[in-house]
Amino acid sequence: TNSQSSHKPCYHGKLSVMPSYEIEIKSLLGASEKATALRVRMQEIDPAMQTLGSNKQLNHYFIGGDTGELYRNASSYLDGAAREQLEHIVRAGKDVSVRTRQRDDIVLLVAKAAVDDTTSANGIARIEFESVFPVVLDELDALVRSAGFDYQAKWSREREEYACRGTTICLDKNAGFGYLAEFERIVTDEQDVVVPSDGLHFRKPADHFVARIP
Numbered sequence: 001t002n003s004q005s006s007h008k009p010c011y012h013g014k015l016s017v018m019p020s021y022e023i024e025i026k027s028l029l030g031a032s033e034k035a036t037a038l039r040v041r042m043q044e045i046d047p048a049m050q051t052l053g054s055n056k057q058l059n060h061y062f063i064g065g066d067t068g069e070l071y072r073n074a075s076s077y078l079d080g081a082a083r084e085q086l087e088h089i090v091r092a093g094k095d096v097s098v099r100t101r102q103r104d105d106i107v108l109l110v111a112k113a114a115v116d117d118t119t120s121a122n123g124i125a126r127i128e129f130e131s132v133f134p135v136v137l138d139e140l141d142a143l144v145r146s147a148g149f150d151y152q153a154k155w156s157r158e159r160e161e162y163a164c165r166g167t168t169i170c171l172d173k174n175a176g177f178g179y180l181a182e183f184e185r186i187v188t189d190e191q192d193v194v195v196p197s198d199g200l201h202f203r204k205p206a207d208h209f210v211a212r213i214p
Contacts, residue, residue: 022112022128022186029179035171038181042164052161052168058102059157060141065149067096067111073143074109074133082131089113089129098149102137109133109140 029035042049067090075083089096093113101108111129133140141151160171170182 022126022184025183027181027183028177029181031178032173035173035179035181038171042162042169046164049165050163052163054158054160055104057157057159058137058154060100060137060154061152062098062100062144062149063152065098065144065147067098067147069147070098070111070144070149073147077133077135078131082129086111086129086131089127093127098144100137100140100144107133107135107137107140109144 029038071083071086071090074086078086089111093111096111096113099110099112101110108130112126113128114126135143145151156175158173162169162171166185168184170184172180172182174180
């Protein structure tokens with residue numbers, strides 16, 4: 001099962017004021033044998049493949065709420081660059097999706113917004129905000145809920161991260177449905193995202209690489 005969306009690379013990059021667009025293709029692998037086959041195949045395709053790391057995550061998704069109020073509640077925790085990026089998503093994005101995440105011992109607020117006619121949850125092109133908060137996960141959840149948001153879903157995953165042929169690949173072991181692979185790139189120019197009617201393509205195509213992954 002494959003889905004296409006746009007997403008910031010799954011490793012935690014430096015926050016930038018410049019809007020960024022995440023491009024993502026997801027594939028449900030399920031069994032551990034398929035995850036092993038993917039690791040082997042990546043190494044065959046790219047002997048210079050790098051292991052970026054691994055982590056454990058708790059992810060909380062929210063629905064409803066007032067993104068403007070969330071921005072006001074969160075601003076005191078953010079520096080100028082982060083405030084500007086979150087404000088850009090609130091003002092310019094469509095269908096903003098709000099999440100909190102604990103990655104190992106780090107707690108983050110994540111907001112994603114569609115920039116096309118798809119959704120922020122599974123869109124083709126999205127802009128994303130992600131910032132570390134100096135609180136525990138329950139406290140960040142309370143801050144989000146104070147802006148009128150309610151819980152939508154909670155789940156845990158164990159993530160492995162790789163760099164292969166210019167693409168970030170995240171291999172997730174998700175509680176409840178096994179392994180999921182995410183193939184991700186990030187661009188800063190919306191013109192570098194081409195979305196034809198039959199699916200997703202990069203201007204510098206990565207589909208030839210993805211197609212060779214069994």
